[in-house]
Amino acid sequence: MDHGGCALLVGVKNNRIVKVKGDPDGFLNKGYICPKAIASPDRLNHPMRLTSPLKRVGSRGQGQWDKISWEDAIQEIAAHLNKVRESHGARSVAFCQGMPKGLEHFVLIRLANLFGSPNLVATQDVCHAPREISGVHTCGFYPVADFHHPSKLVILWGSNITDTNEEGEICSLLLEQMKHGTELIVVDPRKTALAERAKHWLQIRPGTDAALALSFLNVIIQEQLYDKDFVAAWTHGFDELAEHVKKFPPEKAAGITGIPSNKIRSAAVDYAAMHPAVIQWGNPIEQTIHTFDITRALVCLMAVCGNLDIPGGNIQPLDPNLLGLGKFVRADKLPSKRKEMIHAHHHTIPRLMTVPPAFFRKAILTEDPYPVKAAYFQCTNPLLTYADSRMTYEALMKLDFLAVADLFMTPTACMADIVLPVATQFEFNDIGHYGIGHGYILARPKIVDPPASCRSDIQILNELGKALTPEEYWYPTAHGLVESVLSPSGLTYAQFVEKGYLKGPDQFRKYLTDGFRTPSGKVELVLTRAHQYGVNALPNHETVSED
Numbered sequence: 326m327d328h329g330g331c332a333l334l335v336g337v338k339n340n341r342i343v344k345v346k347g348d349p350d351g352f353l354n355k356g357y358i359c360p361k362a363i364a365s366p367d368r369l370n371h372p373m374r375l376t377s378p379l380k381r382v383g384s385r386g387q388g389q390w391d392k393i394s395w396e397d398a399i400q401e402i403a404a405h406l407n408k409v410r411e412s413h414g415a416r417s418v419a420f421c422q423g424m425p426k427g428l429e430h431f432v433l434i435r436l437a438n439l440f441g442s443p444n445l446v447a448t449q450d451v452c453h454a455p456r457e458i459s460g461v462h463t464c465g466f467y468p469v470a471d472f473h474h475p476s477k478l479v480i481l482w483g484s485n486i487t488d489t490n491e492e493g494e495i496c497s498l499l500l501e502q503m504k505h506g507t508e509l510i511v512v513d514p515r516k517t518a519l520a521e522r523a524k525h526w527l528q529i530r531p532g533t534d535a536a537l538a539l540s541f542l543n544v545i546i547q548e549q550l551y552d553k554d555f556v557a558a559w560t561h562g563f564d565e566l567a568e569h570v571k572k573f574p575p576e577k578a579a580g581i582t583g584i585p586s587n588k589i590r591s592a593a594v595d596y597a598a599m600h601p602a603v604i605q606w607g608n609p610i611e612q613t614i615h616t617f618d619i620t621r622a623l624v625c626l627m628a629v630c631g632n633l634d635i636p637g638g639n640i641q642p643l644d645p646n647l648l649g650l651g652k653f654v655r656a657d658k659l660p661s662k663r664k665e666m667i668h669a670h671h672h673t674i675p676r677l678m679t680v681p682p683a684f685f686r687k688a689i690l691t692e693d694p695y696p697v698k699a700a701y702f703q704c705t706n707p708l709l710t711y712a713d714s715r716m717t718y719e720a721l722m723k724l725d726f727l728a729v730a731d732l733f734m735t736p737t738a739c740m741a742d743i744v745l746p747v748a749t750q751f752e753f754n755d756i757g758h759y760g761i762g763h764g765y766i767l768a769r770p771k772i773v774d775p776p777a778s779c780r781s782d783i784q785i786l787n788e789l790g791k792a793l794t795p796e797e798y799w800y801p802t803a804h805g806l807v808e809s810v811l812s813p814s815g816l817t818y819a820q821f822v823e824k825g826y827l828k829g830p831d832q833f834r835k836y837l838t839d840g841f842r843t844p845s846g847k848v849e850l851v852l853t854r855a856h857q858y859g860v861n862a863l864p865n866h867e868t869v870s871e872d
C-alpha cells in the first residue's frame with residue numbers, strides 16, 4: 326500500500342486472502358510486516374468497497390448516483406476531458422496522484438503527456454522531491470542511503486524508520502547492521518524507538534535542521550576532520566563554505582536548535598571520524614519553506630566527509646536493465662512540459678516534475694497562471710490530505726468536471742462527476758519501486774481476482790488512453806504496459822515474479838570516470854547557477870518557519 330518494500334507471504338483460500346505475513350527472506354524487510362499489511366485482507370472484503378462505476382445525478386457533493394457500465398464511464402470521462410481540451414487547451418486538464426504505489430503513477434504521466442497536459446499534480450513538493458532536486462542541483466544525483474553495505478555510523482535525520490516505511494526501505498536492514506556494531510545518531514524532536522538505542526539523540530527544535538547541519542560542518546572543517554583528498558579534487562566552493570560556516574559554531578547552533586553544544590560537537594566529530602557513514606533523511610526536512618537550504622546543507626555534509634557514492638554511504642544506485650522512465654512516460658511527446666507546468670510560472674527551481682497541490686488549487690480558483698477546468702484523480706483524497714480543506718472544497722466545487730478512481734467513496738470521491746471502483750494491490754500484476762531511483766524493482770503479482778466490476782488503475786488508464794489519445798500508444802490489455810517495462814531485461818513477468826526483485830549492479834565512485842553531473846563537474850558546495858534560480862548559493866539558516 327505504499328512503494329511496497331516488504332515481501333509478504335499471502336495465504337489464499339477460495340479466492341480470498343486469509344492470512345498475510347512478512348516473508349523472512351524478503352529483500353528489504355526480512356520478515357517485517359506493518360499494521361497496514363496485516364489489515365489489508367479486511368480492506369479487500371470490506372462491505373463498503375465500491376463495486377460499480379457511478380455517475381453523479383444530483384448536484385455536486387449531494388451523494389446521488391446512478392450505476393453505469395465501464396464503457397459508458399470511460400466514454401463520459403473522455404468526452405468531458407476532450408471538451409475542456411478543445412475549449413481551454415490540454416493544460417487546463419490536470420491529472421492528480423496521491424502517494425505512488427506502483428506503475429499507475431507513471432502510466433498516469435504517460436496519459437497526461439500523450440493527452441498534451443503538463444500538469445501532473447502530486448504532493449512531492451513535501452515528500453521526496455526537495456531531497457531529489459537539491460541532490461541533483463548539488464551533486465548531480467539523488468543520494469540514496471545504502472543499507473545494503475555496512476556503515477560504521479547511520480544518522481537518522483527526521484526518519485522514524487521503525488515506524489514508517491521511508492521510501493520503501495523499512496528498518497530491517499538497519500537493525501541487522503546495528504547487531505554488528507553500527508552506531509546511530511538520531512535527529513528527532515521525539516524520543517523514537519531508535520533514539521533510545523542511539524549513541525547520540527539530538528532533540529532538535531523543529532525547523533532548525535539547517536542550523537544543525539551547518540554547525541556540523543563548522544566543527545568538521547574547524548577541526549580539520551574532512552576528507553581532504555575528496556574535497557580538493559571533487560568539490561566546488563569549499564573555501565567559501567568554510568568561511569560561511571564559521572557563523573555557526575555549536576554554541577550559537579545550540580541557541581537555535583535547542584541541542585546542547587557539546588552534543589552537537591561530539592555527534593559531528595563521530596560523523597566525520599566513522600567512515601563510511603550514511604544519512605537516512607526523512608520527510609520532515611521537506612515540510613518547511615527552508616527545505617532547499619536544509620537538504621543542500623546535508624548533501625554538503627555527505628560530500629565534505631567523503632561519504633558520497635561509496636558502499637555504506639549515500640549512493641547513486643544503478644537501475645537494472647529496464648525500459649527507461651522517459652521512454653515509458655513518453656516524455657518525447659510533450660517537450661514543452663517543463664516550461665508549461667503550472668508551477669514553472671511561479672518560478673520554482675527547475676526539475677520539479679509534479680505540480681504542488683497549492684498551485685493546482687490556485688489555478689482552479691484564480692486562473693493563475695491559466696485556468697484549470699477538469700481533473701482526474703487516482704490514489705488520492707485531497708479533501709482530507711491537502712492543507713486547508715475548505716479551500717480544496719471550493720476548488721473542487723469550481724471544476725467543470727472531476728473523475729475519481731478509488732476503493733471507497735471518500736470525501737473527495739463524493740465530489741466527483743464519475744467515480745470508478747479500483748482493484749487493490751493484491752488483485753493485479755504490478756511492479757513496485759520503478760522510477761524511484763533506488764536501483765531495484767519489486768514484483769507485486771496478482772494473488773486473487775478483484776470483485777467483478779473493479780479494475781486496476783493501470784487497466785483503467787490503458788482504456789482511457791485509447792479513448793483520449795492515439796490508440797497506437799496503448800496495449801490490448803494493461804499487462805502489455807507491465808511487460809514493456811521488463812522487456813530490456815529479457816524476462817517475462819512470470820520469470821520476474823520467480824525472482825521477486827531485480828537489482829542494478831553495485832558500482833561506486835562513478836564520478837571518477839564521469840565527474841559529477843553539475844555545471845562544474847564537481848559537488849557544488851556553492852551553486853554556480855544560484856543567481857539564475859534566485860536561491861542561496863550557499864546553504865544557510867536564517868530563521869525558523871514558524872514559532
Ligand code: SF4
Nearest residue numbers: 329330331359362490
Ligand atoms: S511498510 Fe509498506 S510495504 Fe511494508 S508491509 Fe507496510 S504497507 Fe506493505
